[in-house]
Amino acid sequence: MKAFRIFTAGLAGLVLAASAHAAGDAKHPHAPEGGWPFEGVTGQFDQASLQRGYQVYKEVCSSCHSMKLMSYRNLGEPGGPFYDPEYPNPNDNPYVKALAAQNEILSPTPNDIGEFDYRPATPADRFRSPYPNVNAARAANNGAAPPDLSVITKARHGGASYVYSLLSGYPAPDAFVEREVDGETVTYVDMSKLGGHGGHGEEHAEGLLRLNPGQYYNPYMAGDTTPNYLGDPRHNPPGGFLAMPPQLIEGRVEYTDGTPATVEQMAHDVAQFLAWAGEPKQTKRKSLGLAVMVYLGLLTILLWFSYKRIWRNVEH
Ligand code: HEC
Numbered sequence: 001m002k003a004f005r006i007f008t009a010g011l012a013g014l015v016l017a018a019s020a021h022a023a024g025d026a027k028h029p030h031a032p033e034g035g036w037p038f039e040g041v042t043g044q045f046d047q048a049s050l051q052r053g054y055q056v057y058k059e060v061c062s063s064c065h066s067m068k069l070m071s072y073r074n075l076g077e078p079g080g081p082f083y084d085p086e087y088p089n090p091n092d093n094p095y096v097k098a099l100a101a102q103n104e105i106l107s108p109t110p111n112d113i114g115e116f117d118y119r120p121a122t123p124a125d126r127f128r129s130p131y132p133n134v135n136a137a138r139a140a141n142n143g144a145a146p147p148d149l150s151v152i153t154k155a156r157h158g159g160a161s162y163v164y165s166l167l168s169g170y171p172a173p174d175a176f177v178e179r180e181v182d183g184e185t186v187t188y189v190d191m192s193k194l195g196g197h198g199g200h201g202e203e204h205a206e207g208l209l210r211l212n213p214g215q216y217y218n219p220y221m222a223g224d225t226t227p228n229y230l231g232d233p234r235h236n237p238p239g240g241f242l243a244m245p246p247q248l249i250e251g252r253v254e255y256t257d258g259t260p261a262t263v264e265q266m267a268h269d270v271a272q273f274l275a276w277a278g279e280p281k282q283t284k285r286k287s288l289g290l291a292v293m294v295y296l297g298l299l300t301i302l303l304w305f306s307y308k309r310i311w312r313n314v315e316h
Contacts, residue, residue, distance in 0.1 A: 026239045027219040029158035029165040032268045036160060038275060042290065044283055045276050050081035052255055053273025056266050058102075059253050061149065064141065064244075066129035069150035070277055072100035073123035079283030081273065091123045103128040142214040144243035153271070153278040160275040165220045167267040170246035177208065187211045188230075191237050194219070207231020215241040 076090025087093035101120040131137040137145040175193040188208035223240015
């Protein structure tokens with residue numbers, strides 16, 4: 001009897017897990033062509049890409065997303081986008097100072113007459129937040145507060161590849177069609193025009209996907225498209241809806257280093273920048289880790305020989 005109960009409980013668990021999976025079926029995030037330079041045992045961040053990524057964050061994302069765990073000084077620390085060996089202390093780095101001073105922040109300490117003023121940020125300040133609090137953030141974004149991006153690559157399955165895929169995965173402008181329904185204009189995504197690479201969407205989903213006002217479709221977003229899908233419900237498109245409009249269109253930023261600002265390039269750079277922000281000590285950790293492994297290897301050999309020597313006259 002007991003065995004039977006355990007069996008049915010296990011079966012119910014499996015069914016639940018399977019249905020949860022079906023609802024949240026989004027396309028699998030993928031890395032940019034050529035992969036990420038910071039992966040693997042010795043992989044490191046590409047500094048030029050981190051610099052461009054900061055530019056994208058500053059010029060595009062920072063109008064909606066905070067990065068509360070970051071201070072401007074972090075940008076100039078070893079492994080960071082603007083690290084310069086000439087300035088081991090990033091607070092002295094003139095470039096970091098200039099980047100900080102581009103942001104007006106509300107001073108966290110009162111002035112002489114007890115009022116809080118706006119002033120240019122210093123390297124010691126946290127990144128400027130776009131909204132004073134989460135309710136203001138919600139109110140400005142159709143009810144969905146843009147999440148803080150400090151550790152977003154750690155908070156989402158797929159990490160940097162997810163951010164890259166999400167930002168570059170919105171349907172192209174020619175995939176949208178408008179129809180009059182009961183006197184109102186409704187926008188649909190024509191799934192046959194979605195394009196993209198791989199995933200289960202392309203093979204099946206062909207019909208129209210209805211967009212609710214203020215919502216955008218993305219095949220990499222977790223969610224359920226069934227209620228909005230006009231085609232065969234067994235083959236509903238992957239992904240879900242979110243309140244973030246597509247952000248990257250070709251030439252949205254003008255890179256200071258002259259790199260052509262394609263959608264993929266910007267998504268690549270900002271995703272790498274966010275991966276660095278989530279783990280700014282990665283460079284140090286990897287070089288230390290390697291040294292420790294070499295040390296432990298040598299120690300093992302040494303210990304083996306001393307063990308042999310110490311016990312050489314003992315029968316065992
Ligand atoms: C106009 C405001 C706005 C801008 C600009 C913007 N976002 Fe968003 N973003 C949002 C909102 C709103 C959400 C929450 C969407 C939701 O949950 O429906 C969001 C969500 C996200 C998410 C989380 C998606 C998830 O899995 O929950 C990521 C990652 C993200 N944005 C990255 C970026 C990056 C990177 C940029 C800059 C290239 C950027 N955003 C620019 C408004 C914005």
